[in-house]
Amino acid sequence: MPFTRITVRDGWSDADLQTLSDTLHEVLVAEFNVPPDDRFQVIESLAAQRFIYDRHYLSGGRSDRYVLLNILAGKPRSTEQKRVTYQMLSERLQQRLNLDPNDLMIIIQQTQPEDWSFSGGKMFAL
Template sequence: MPVTRIMVREGWCDADLQTLSETLHEVLVAEFSVPPTDRFQIIETLPATRFIYDRHYLSGGRSDRYVLFSLVAGKSRTTAQKRAFYRVLSERLQQRLNLDPDDVMVVIQQTSAEEWSFSRGEMFDLSMIK
């Protein structure tokens, strides 16, 4: 049940943003144990003056096509799952959008079930999943 914010600089076309979204979801399902119908994404396109990042910090160099994926996840994943998720996402974005792997950054934040309310003002409980 991750919620993901996808942040990019202005200038991306709708078709490429859709590819970012579709690719992310495909890899979440395949590598991160996310159910196919569990999809919550926010895509933000920001002017350069509002999307500020170090072009070289722990990277070979970020371009204007830099993408930041910020995931909030409600259950923990293994190190192997996370490693595979990062790798496959980067590979598929390179294949589908010619996105340099240095332009892909992912941050995962972990929360517990009680920190989620999906609707009706009710705290999430695992027994809610049928």
């Protein structure tokens, strides 16, 4: 039950944003143990002055095509699942969007099931 906030700088085409979204979901299903129907994403496209990042911090250099994926996960994943997810996302986005791996930053945050209410004011429980 992840929720992902995808943040990019203005200028991405709708088709490229759809590819980004679809690729993310495909990898989460394949590597992060997410059910196929569990897809919750928000895509933010921000003006340059509203998307501030260091172009070189712990990176080979970020461009204007920098992508930030903030994945809020509702259950723990192993270190290996996270490692493979990072790698697969980087590889597939490079293949499909020609996204330089230095332009991809991924943050995974974990919550507990009781931190979610999917609808009806009811607390989710496993």
